[in-house]
Amino acid sequence: MTIRLAFGIALVAALGCAASSTGESSSSGKSPSTSITTPPPSLERLVEEGDIVWLDDPTLYVLNQTRGLSVVGLGNPSAPLLLGRVALSGTPLELYLHNGHILALTTGVWNSTAGVAASLVSVVDVRTPEKPVLRSTVYLEGQTTNTRMVGDILYTAADSGKVIQSVDVSNPAAARVVDRLPVPLGNYGSDVLATPTVFYIATEDWGGKEIGECAASTYGNEGCTTVIAVDISSPLGALRRGASYSMSGMLKDRWGLDFYDGVLRVLLARGGWWTTSGNLTASLRTFTARTANELEPLANLSLATERLEKVMAVRFDGPRAYIVTFRQTDPLFTIDLGNPANPKIGGYLQSPGWLDFIIPRGDRLLGVGRDRDAMSSAWRLQASLYDVSTLASPRLMARTMFGDSYSNLPDQSDNYAKVVRVVDALGIMLVPYNGSSAGYSSSNTNDGHIEVISFANDTLGSYGQIGSTEPIVRAVPLPPSHVAAVTESAVGVIQIVPSLAVAGAVDLNQAPVTTPVPPPDGGSRD
Numbered sequence: 001m002t003i004r005l006a007f008g009i010a011l012v013a014a015l016g017c018a019a020s021s022t023g024e025s026s027s028s029g030k031s032p033s034t035s036i037t038t039p040p041p042s043l044e045r046l047v048e049e050g051d052i053v054w055l056d057d058p059t060l061y062v063l064n065q066t067r068g069l070s071v072v073g074l075g076n077p078s079a080p081l082l083l084g085r086v087a088l089s090g091t092p093l094e095l096y097l098h099n100g101h102i103l104a105l106t107t108g109v110w111n112s113t114a115g116v117a118a119s120l121v122s123v124v125d126v127r128t129p130e131k132p133v134l135r136s137t138v139y140l141e142g143q144t145t146n147t148r149m150v151g152d153i154l155y156t157a158a159d160s161g162k163v164i165q166s167v168d169v170s171n172p173a174a175a176r177v178v179d180r181l182p183v184p185l186g187n188y189g190s191d192v193l194a195t196p197t198v199f200y201i202a203t204e205d206w207g208g209k210e211i212g213e214c215a216a217s218t219y220g221n222e223g224c225t226t227v228i229a230v231d232i233s234s235p236l237g238a239l240r241r242g243a244s245y246s247m248s249g250m251l252k253d254r255w256g257l258d259f260y261d262g263v264l265r266v267l268l269a270r271g272g273w274w275t276t277s278g279n280l281t282a283s284l285r286t287f288t289a290r291t292a293n294e295l296e297p298l299a300n301l302s303l304a305t306e307r308l309e310k311v312m313a314v315r316f317d318g319p320r321a322y323i324v325t326f327r328q329t330d331p332l333f334t335i336d337l338g339n340p341a342n343p344k345i346g347g348y349l350q351s352p353g354w355l356d357f358i359i360p361r362g363d364r365l366l367g368v369g370r371d372r373d374a375m376s377s378a379w380r381l382q383a384s385l386y387d388v389s390t391l392a393s394p395r396l397m398a399r400t401m402f403g404d405s406y407s408n409l410p411d412q413s414d415n416y417a418k419v420v421r422v423v424d425a426l427g428i429m430l431v432p433y434n435g436s437s438a439g440y441s442s443s444n445t446n447d448g449h450i451e452v453i454s455f456a457n458d459t460l461g462s463y464g465q466i467g468s469t470e471p472i473v474r475a476v477p478l479p480p481s482h483v484a485a486v487t488e489s490a491v492g493v494i495q496i497v498p499s500l501a502v503a504g505a506v507d508l509n510q511a512p513v514t515t516p517v518p519p520p521d522g523g524s525r526d
Helices: 216-222 413-419
Strands: 002-004 009-012 053-056 059-064 068-073 081-086 091-098 101-111 116-125 133-141 144-150 153-158 163-168 176-182 190-194 198-205 224-231 240-248 257-260 263-270 281-288 296-304 310-317 320-326 329-336 344-352 354-361 364-372 379-387 395-402 421-423 428-434 448-454 461-468 472-478 482-487 490-495 501-507
Touching (some): 053 091, 053 472, 059 091, 059 482, 068 101, 081 501, 133 153, 133 176, 144 190, 198 257, 240 263, 240 281, 263 310, 263 320, 281 320, 310 364, 320 354, 320 364, 354 413, 379 428, 395 448, 395 461, 413 472, 421 472, 448 472, 461 482, 461 490
Parallel strands (some): 310 354
Antiparallel strands (some): 002 009, 009 461, 053 059, 068 081, 091 101, 101 116, 116 133, 153 163, 163 176, 190 198, 263 281, 281 296, 329 344, 364 379, 421 428, 428 448, 482 490, 490 501
16 A cells, blocks of 8 residues: 655555664764774864765755755654755755754856856854854855865865865854865766875876876776875865876776775776677775875786676775676675785675675675566666675675666765665665656656665565655665655655654745644654
8 A cells, every 4th residue: 555645755565574673773863874994083083975965863954956955853753844944056966064054065156256157165054953044155166076074174176177175164154265276187077085184086087198007008998097195184174285196997986996094995997888899807906095195006906807797886894895797697706905915806706687886784795786577577676685704705695676677776876875774773774766767667757765675684675665756865764763755845754663654744845834843742753
């Protein structure tokens, strides 16, 4: 049975897999959750990454295209409230919550003073969530594509402007650009990685000139990746260019760039993305990188494939790495990085389909990708569980399929850790995805879903599905037993245990409330 609510949120009945009802969510409720394999930095130089939503429980901040910043109160799951709204210019990129203020980044904003298109940082005071106030704005050069927050400094990279900038937000009423550093960013995008003292940017290009290890003869076929280290050790935001290194091949996405215990690790796809014959390979490179001035090669491990395959997913996890390639089956490589000067292939597993995203969990892996349905022959979305307790013998333990051939996750792979959420306390994984593409199905082309997958006791199964008449962009765990489904125009609150049930929803188009609605049942989620 499907239950429809106002504002497009619906619920598909659970299919019988139980979720745990004890404990707290794995999310702290204070910031987006991504897996970090580096040792935790000091509190003074915490590295943070933004998202289009930010939970400061019980308040959820939502950045979207048509409504700017929405402030949603979720303390009472049966009556979520739109507490406030601030109109913002431009296309949303991401936001941060910092010292009681939202830092909202938007692109495609016209800077009339400079006469150019730019990006914008808007600083909004949310210390009183019911009364958000815009305190200051800062224009940035170019179209910002990547950011990180370290201390009181926001670091931004703009591919179009080929520049890295630092913004001091220690005084919210007078946020300002502190420094700018031109960098030779390529024409095919960039990925970033930050430690408390170094901002790494990997830039990719298909030029035709000699750059480092990139020979002109192979440049056009394989592409060239240059990793640039920028010193951000100054707490005041000064930028200084450090070492750089260029090598053949391209990153699949940001997950191919990682830092652990003084070593930078890079996974590059080799042989060209559009080759129709021959072999594709992948190279795992390691570099000594104790400071921004140091990028000294340590090792180069080649993962040559017997048949034409390309890299689909990579994830580093401390002294290990996991790499998935694909042609018609999905080889999972396990890599031993215990000695970064001599990395080794630990094991290899062949299984159907492929993974697009890997979630390391100690001696288990969760993954999301695609597999061919034996009944329909359609390439549907799938979630997989692997046993990697023995690195030499990875084992597929369980797999469950959902969606259809044209279902897709609602963001690019760089943001999959913000899209796919694991709630350990409930033994579930939340996977938002959109509906069938226009022209390929008679179903609603704008529908959205969250597949709720149970992974308790080394099994996988569908616990149920949350549906919407418009795409769901994020699934936000609300401890201890709810989830917020975020669309462009609404936030729905779903109870997970003891069974799936719609608790409430709020229309983001309505006027913010000024008087809180008393909960009919005492109302707290706690």
